[in-house]
Amino acid sequence: MEHKKENKLIFQGLVKDYGKKRVIDGLEGGIADNHITSLIGPNGAGKSTLLSILSRLLKQDGGEVSFMDKSLRDYKSNDLATKLSILKQSNQTDVKITIRDLVAFGRFPYCKGRMTETDWQKVQEAIAFSDLEDLADAYIDELSGGQRQRAFISMIIAQDTEYILLDEPLNNLDMKHSVHVMKTLRRLVDELGKTVVIVIHEINFAAQYSDYIIAMKDGKIRYNDEVNHIIRPEILQEIFGIEFDIIEKNNKKICNYFNI
Structure with missing residues (x-):
């Protein structure tokens, strides 16, 4: 079921080929404004490719992306960078x-x-929002992986765009830093009204922190709906090919796929 929320970031008929392989195939949909939308699915489903096209890092081979009632391709780079930001998987300096x-x-x-x-005021606010004041003068190469990732997310916060896109921001983070990152993203939506789109592998983080989920498989969107409509055993089994047991606690769903 497609969500009925208003959205300013819409895609129609998206196609992307790598050689003879079609990695995304006729994608249609939109991103719910002022919410967290997680892109989930197995490796090779097309999640990162879709995110790259939505951020204009990658050019599609067919279809169209509309952003704020204007074709994404018509934006000047600097103008787009004040409205939409992207944090890629590998961030190194x-x-x-x-x-x-x-x-x-x-x-x-x-x-x-x-x-x-x-x-500089925006910089200070971003550092404070990310709870990094004590480390503000520390050098990036001396930080742990989790601290470094929080610093890059703070940079995106300082960019102060309405839309924030992140490709696997929890990659290689321990549990503590993963929770901190997801709570920060949640606060960006709840306190500042941002729209966040995130490619994520750990299904329980998606279940706990998302408002909407786009579930992809084999280059297609199988589902795009509210989180509670997606976190269901039959849907997750269809997407990932393994059995799930869903546990409900405090009105949240926890996915057990270890002991099935």
């Missing part, structure tokens, strides 16, 4: 910089490198 300086890169679409007092 070889430059010796502090968290504060890294977060300041998020202000580039606005200041072009000439930081104003307002820009």
